[in-house]
Structure formats: C-alpha cells, structure tokens
Amino acid sequence: MKTNIPFKLFANCILVKGISRSTICDLQRNDVRVIPNDLYDLLIENEGKTIIGIKELYENKFDDIIEEYFQFLYDNEFIFFTKQTTIFPKLSMDWSDSTIINNSIIDIDENSNYDIVNILKQLNTLHCRHLEIRNFNNARVNILEDILSFLNESESTIQSVEILLPFFKDIEEWITSIKDKFLRVDFIRVFKSPFNQNRVPNKDCKAHIMFTKQNYISELCCGKISQKFFSANMKAFTESMNYNSCLNKKLSIDKNGIIKNCPSMQNGYGSSDSVRLEDVISDSNFTKIWNISKDKISVCKDCEFRHICTDCRAYTENPEDEFSKPLKCGYNPKTNEWSDWSTNPLKEKAISFYNLQAVTEKP
Amino acid sequence: MILLISSKYDVSTNNVIKWLNYYGINFLRLNTEDFNSLNHFSLSNTSSKLKVNNVDLDSITSVWHRRGRLRHVPNSLNGLGKVTDYLKKEEDSLVKSIETYLKNTRKYIGSYTSEVENYKLEHLMMARECNLNIPNSMITTNKKELIDFYNTHDQIISKDLRYSINIKTEKICINSIGTFKVTNDLIKGLEDQFAPIYVQEYIEKEFEIRVFYFENKMFAMGIFSQQDEQTQVDYRNYNNQVPNRCVPISLPTDIEKKLLEFTKKVKLNTGSIDLIYSTDERYVFLEVNPMGQFDWVSKNCNYYIEKSIAKEFLEVCN
Numbered sequence: 001m002k003t004n005i006p007f008k009l010f011a012n013c014i015l016v017k018g019i020s021r022s023t024i025c026d027l028q029r030n031d032v033r034v035i036p037n038d039l040y041d042l043l044i045e046n047e048g049k050t051i052i053g054i055k056e057l058y059e060n061k062f063d064d065i066i067e068e069y070f071q072f073l074y075d076n077e078f079i080f081f082t083k084q085t086t087i088f089p090k091l092s093m094d095w096s097d098s099t100i101i102n103n104s105i106i107d108i109d110e111n112s113n114y115d116i117v118n119i120l121k122q123l124n125t126l127h128c129r130h131l132e133i134r135n136f137n138n139a140r141v142n143i144l145e146d147i148l149s150f151l152n153e154s155e156s157t158i159q160s161v162e163i164l165l166p167f168f169k170d171i172e173e174w175i176t177s178i179k180d181k182f183l184r185v186d187f188i189r190v191f192k193s194p195f196n197q198n199r200v201p202n203k204d205c206k207a208h209i210m211f212t213k214q215n216y217i218s219e220l221c222c223g224k225i226s227q228k229f230f231s232a233n234m235k236a237f238t239e240s241m242n243y244n245s246c247l248n249k250k251l252s253i254d255k256n257g258i259i260k261n262c263p264s265m266q267n268g269y270g271s272s273d274s275v276r277l278e279d280v281i282s283d284s285n286f287t288k289i290w291n292i293s294k295d296k297i298s299v300c301k302d303c304e305f306r307h308i309c310t311d312c313r314a315y316t317e318n319p320e321d322e323f324s325k326p327l328k329c330g331y332n333p334k335t336n337e338w339s340d341w342s343t344n345p346l347k348e349k350a351i352s353f354y355n356l357q358a359v360t361e362k363p
Numbered sequence: 364m365i366l367l368i369s370s371k372y373d374v375s376t377n378n379v380i381k382w383l384n385y386y387g388i389n390f391l392r393l394n395t396e397d398f399n400s401l402n403h404f405s406l407s408n409t410s411s412k413l414k415v416n417n418v419d420l421d422s423i424t425s426v427w428h429r430r431g432r433l434r435h436v437p438n439s440l441n442g443l444g445k446v447t448d449y450l451k452k453e454e455d456s457l458v459k460s461i462e463t464y465l466k467n468t469r470k471y472i473g474s475y476t477s478e479v480e481n482y483k484l485e486h487l488m489m490a491r492e493c494n495l496n497i498p499n500s501m502i503t504t505n506k507k508e509l510i511d512f513y514n515t516h517d518q519i520i521s522k523d524l525r526y527s528i529n530i531k532t533e534k535i536c537i538n539s540i541g542t543f544k545v546t547n548d549l550i551k552g553l554e555d556q557f558a559p560i561y562v563q564e565y566i567e568k569e570f571e572i573r574v575f576y577f578e579n580k581m582f583a584m585g586i587f588s589q590q591d592e593q594t595q596v597d598y599r600n601y602n603n604q605v606p607n608r609c610v611p612i613s614l615p616t617d618i619e620k621k622l623l624e625f626t627k628k629v630k631l632n633t634g635s636i637d638l639i640y641s642t643d644e645r646y647v648f649l650e651v652n653p654m655g656q657f658d659w660v661s662k663n664c665n666y667y668i669e670k671s672i673a674k675e676f677l678e679v680c681n
Contacts, residue, residue, distance in 0.1 A: 010587075011610040012663065028663065029605060077608060080587060082569065084640070088585070089613045092665045098381040127384060234665055 018304030114257025223312030225329035264314035382673030395431030428473030
C-alpha cells in the first residue's frame with residue numbers, strides 16, 4: 001500500500017449502502033463483499049485523499065481500523081493509488097438495450113390451445129432475444145418441437161431458449177433428439193424428476209440440463225428471492241439501478257393465452273389470439289411497471305443487496321401496493337438475517353390472498 | 364443504406380447490427396469470407412457505377428469497413444499457384460480502387476488499404492509530430508548497435524514492425540509471442556549481422572490505456588496490469604481467474620487533442636490506440652491498430668460503443 005498517494009476505487013467496484021450495512025459490488029469480477037456502513041461513509045467522503053491524510057482527519061485516533069479497512073480494500077483490488085485522480089471518472093450507470101421486448105415467458109399446460117407461432121412472429125418484430133417456455137403438469141413435447149422448429153426456420157431474433165418441463169419416461173431420448181437440432185436451447189430444467197442432477201454444458205451438449213425432484217405445479221412457484229440468484233454483473237446492475245430487475249422489457253403469455261407482464265400477475269391485457277403485442281406495449285399501464293426500480297420499493301430500498309438481486313411484482317407483501325416488498329423474500333436488511341418467508345406469520349394474509357398455501361407446504 | 368464489410372465471425376459487427384435494426388437503419392452486409400460477385404464497376408466520362416451481388420451500390424449512403432476485404436476471385440480459381448497469385452494482385456488493385464471511389468463519394472469509416480499499410484514506424488513519427496511522447500526506438504541489423512542500445516536503457520523490448528509472425532510449414536511452425544523483453548542471453552545468441560530487428564526502451568508503467576476511436580469520438584480504458592506483484596509472478600493463471608482491472612478513463616483534453624490530430628494525420632478514422640501512463644507521469648504513445656476490437660472496452664466501461672456507432676450512421680441516413 002502506498003499511504004502517501006491518493007486512493008481511488010476502481011470504477012467497476014460500486015458501493016451500495018443499506019440501512020445496517022453496505023456492499024461493494026465488483027461488477028468486473030462478479031463478486032460481492034459486505035462492509036460496515038462506517039467504511040461506506042469513509043470511502044464516499046474521502047476518495048481521492050491519501051491514507052495518511054485520512055488518518056490525520058480522524059486525529060490519528062483510529063489508525064488501526066483505517067489501516068485494516070484499506071488493507072482489505074487493497075488486497076481485494078477494490079482500490080488503487082494514483083496522483084492522477086481526476087482522469088478516472090465514475091462508471092456510467094446507463095442501461096440501454098437494442099430490443100423493444102428483451103425477453104419473454106410463454107406458459108403452457110395440458111389445456112393451452114392458443115396460437116404460439118403467431119406470438120413468436122410478433123416477438124421477432126419486437127427484436128426479442130430470450131424466450132422461456134414453461135410447461136406445467138403434462139410435457140407437451142410436440143408443441144415444444146413446433147416452437148423450436150419455427151425459431152430455426154424463421155431465423156428468429158430469439159437467441160436463447162430456456163425450457164421447463166416435467167419428467168417423463170423417455171425424456172433422455174427426447175433431449176438427445178433435440179439437442180443438436182435446436183442450438184438455441186441453452187437451458188432445460190426437468191422437474192418432478194426421480195433424481196437430482198446438474199449437467200453443465202460440454203462439447204456434446206451446448207445446453208445446460210438440470211434434473212430436479214422439485215415440483216413446479218404452476219406459475220405460483222415463481223418469484224422466490226434468494227442469495228442463490230444474486231448476480232453482480234454490469235448489465236444486470238445498471239438495469240436494476242434504472243428499471244425493474246424482473247419485468248423490464250419482458251412480455252409474457254400465461255397458460256390461457258393472456259398477455260401479461262409476467263404469467264403470475266393478476267392483470268391481463270387481452271388474449272394473444274385477438275390483441276396485438278405491439279398494442280399492449282404502447283399501453284402505458286403495461287410498461288409503467290418496468291420503471292419500478294429497487295430504489296422505489298419498500299424495504300428493498302434499504303437493502304444492501306438491492307442491485308444484485310432479482311425482484312417479483314406478482315407476489316408482494318401488500319397486494320394493494322405496487323411498491324411493496326416481494327412476498328417471497330425472507331431477508332431483513334435491518335437485522336441482516338434471512339428467515340423462511342413462507343412461515344412468517346406477518347405474511348399469512350398475503351399468502352392466502354394469492355392462494356400460495358399449496359406452494360408453501362413442505363413435502 | 365449502409366454497406367458493412369466485415370468478417371462473418373466478428374462479434375462487434377453483430378452487436379452494431381442489433382442497434383442498426385433497433386433504429387430501423389437499412390444495411391447490406393458483405394462478408395470477407397464469401398465470394399462476392401462483382402456485376403460491374405464501370406467508369407465513363409460522366410459517371411461511375413458499382414454493382415455487387417446484384418445490388419446497386421449507388422444507393423449506399425455510407426460504408427463501415429470493419430475489417431478485411433471483399434473477394435472477387437471465384438473459389439474455383441484458388442490453388443492455381445502463380446496464376447492465383449497473379450489474379451490476387453489484380454484483385455487487390457481492384458478492391459483498393461473501389462475503396463477509393465467509395466471514399467471520395469461517401470462517408471467511409473475504416474479502410475482495407477490502411478489495414479494492410481499499418482506501418483508502426485510511420486505512426487511513431489507521426490505521433491511525435493503531434494507532440495505525443497514516444498519510446499526510444501531503433502531498428503538495426505547490427506549486433507554491436509543492438510548491444511549499445513541495450514546498454515543505454517534499463518530494459519528493452521522487441522516486437523513486430525507490421526504483422527505478427529505466423530509461419531507454418533511441414534518443417535517449422537513459428538508464432539509471434541507479441542511484445543517480449545530482450546535479455547542479454549537473447550542478444551548473445553545472435554550473429555553479428557541479421558535481418559532488421561525492432562527494439563524499444565521498456566517503459567515502466569503505472570497503467571496502460573487502450574483508446575478505441577470512431578471518427579471524433581474517443582473511448583478510453585485504463586488497464587491495470589501492474590497492480591500488485593502477485594499478478595506479475597503468477598500472471599497467466601491469475602489472469603484467467605481474476606482479470607486485470609479495466610476502468611473508464613477521461614483523457615486530459617490536450618492528450619485527446621493530440622490523439623485526434625494524429626488520427627487525421629495517419630488518415631485512420633477508426634482504430635485502437637495503445638498508450639502507457641508511465642511511472643514518471645508521462646502519456647506515451649505505443650501504436651495504433653486500424654482494426655482494434657472494441658467489445659471489451661465497451662463492456663468493461665459501460666460505454667455502449669456499438670450503440671454510438673449505429674447512431675453515427677443514423678445521422679447520415681436522415
């Protein structure tokens with residue numbers, strides 16, 4: 001450490017203050033470190049000063065702790081020392097995307113009979129890049145194959161496809177039969193499987209395949225908030241700073257063919273067989289939810305993890321309030337403790353409002 | 364309509380295309396790997412006309428020449444030895460002339476001619492004329508001169524003058540390792556006379572700077588390859604796991620001005636410039652690459668360079 005040369009934070013290491021503690025989100029190396037709020041304040045107030053100078057500011061009463069702080073920052077390469085402090089700007093927090101709709105969820109169950117190809121055609125003109133197809137209860141592999149074939153033939157803008165489907169007897173053969181034919185498929189999640197297995201992409205199979213014993217009975221299973229889903233990357237972080245980290249530029253079709261922000265949401269914008277997606281997108285009611293960033297959501301706005309986290313607007317603690325905390329989040333930023341959301345007595349009312357009891361029951 | 368000349372495999376081109384689509388800008392992409400049928404390039408007293416792959420290029424308002432050049436010799440004529448060599452030379456003259464024609468009549472960004480005439484020594488001289496610092500450099504065929512140069516500098520490096528070497532025959536395989544330090548042992552092994560060798564003083568750096576520029580817009584990134592000793596010792600392994608820090612830089616105005624003047628002087632309206640910020644606090648120009656990758660600069664600094672490039676063409680189209 002060079003204690004007599006001014007320090008700077010690397011621009012891609014971003015400080016996020018929570019109510020009880022803060023984080024350094026390292027957007028280059030996808031790393032997150034929890035720091036005390038004292039250190040947050042120290043960094044915000046003193047960036048560009050020397051460590052010697054900072055110690056003096058505190059009348060050399062806290063030299064040890066300041067030393068310890070900066071050693072931690074230096075060891076993790078969050079800071080560097082330079083006299084050229086003015087040429088290093090902050091990282092721009094702009095987020096921008098070359099699509100009208102970036103990603104889409106299409107749900108199908110055994111009764112779904114809406115025209116999916118019609119939707120795919122429209123998604124193409126909206127420059128959609130990612131598609132998630134969720135197949136609840138019965139695996140409808142014919143429909144899945146039709147979708148994938150259409151994407152291939154039409155040279156769709158959709159680059160990646162994620163499939164959720166239930167386990168069935170010949171599923172291994174089925175996966176083998178589609179994996180080389182449909183290179184857009186990059187993730188297949190098989191639920192209600194007799195075994196748990198995670199197959200990462202390799203030279204034989206470009207798709208990530210996951211078998212899980214868990215059961216996804218319906219769209220009610222969505223919206224869980226967990227540390228497992230944290231991601232500190234530039235695109236997601238900047239999007240979260242400006243827009244909703246789940247729903248921005250998303251358009252979904254629920255199992256009945258209704259156009260929605262997300263299949264789990266109550267609000268529908270008409271049947272996809274009769275309403276054009278373009279018209280839904282020009283409806284400000286549909287798009288205003290895209291602007292609900294974490295800084296606007298109660299509790300989340302006090303959370304040190306808010307910009308590396310996912311969100312859920314479908315299931316919230318107070319169904320009446322569009323800025324309410326995600327229901328399925330068990331984190332308390334005041335106490336910094338995680339608890340099980342489904343057993344929290346304060347959430348009982350909301351759980352029964354959404355009919356989520358079945359989802360919360362332990363097997 | 365915009366003409367894009369690029370490699371099929373160039374990710375940056377694809378990223379710009381996404382934004383062209385977003386803005387609804389028409390484009391024609393011609394890939395340098397494919398045979399591009401030339402209908403005609405015709406000249407008369409009063410007009411010039413160009414048609415490729417049955418597309419009338421008169422409707423082209425601007426060109427982004429990302430990399431490489433078009434192929435107008437059919438694949439069937441490859442592999443005819445000296446005849447093919449001859450045809451390629453004829454083709455080269457044609458391709459360069461078409462570039463000149465388009466350049467004189469339209470906005471034309473990038474250049475095949477500049478890509479192949481990338482002479483590092485010329486660029487050093489031009490940079491010096493623009494009052495940029497350059498490293499002490501020497502080209503020599505003489506061992507004694509090389510030893511003198513070595514002795515007057517703490518450390519020296521060597522690199523290619525133009526292209527990195529890549530020779531593969533049945534007997535040998537030679538690949539460039541890029542810039543390397545020249546050691547006493549290396550010099551000892553040399554004959555008294557040799558083919559021209561390019562050496563430069565090694566400059567101790569605080570950080571490196573990569574500047575991607577497109578017309579008058581500059582996007583600078585600082586690269587901290589010297590952050591701590593651990594990085595140097597276990598350089599390769601460490602780097603895969605933990606990449607060097609790359610952060611945005613706003614260059615001092617006078618440096619940016621000099622660089623801009625330099626780009627005009629070398630007639631390169633897009634490219635990547637490598638600089639060093641030395642431990643003795645100087646900005647030192649190293650070289651310019653006419654076809655530099657900008658994807659990593661854009662991503663690390665959140666610059667959206669691909670969007671900027673598309674916008675540049677939006678202005679021409681409107």
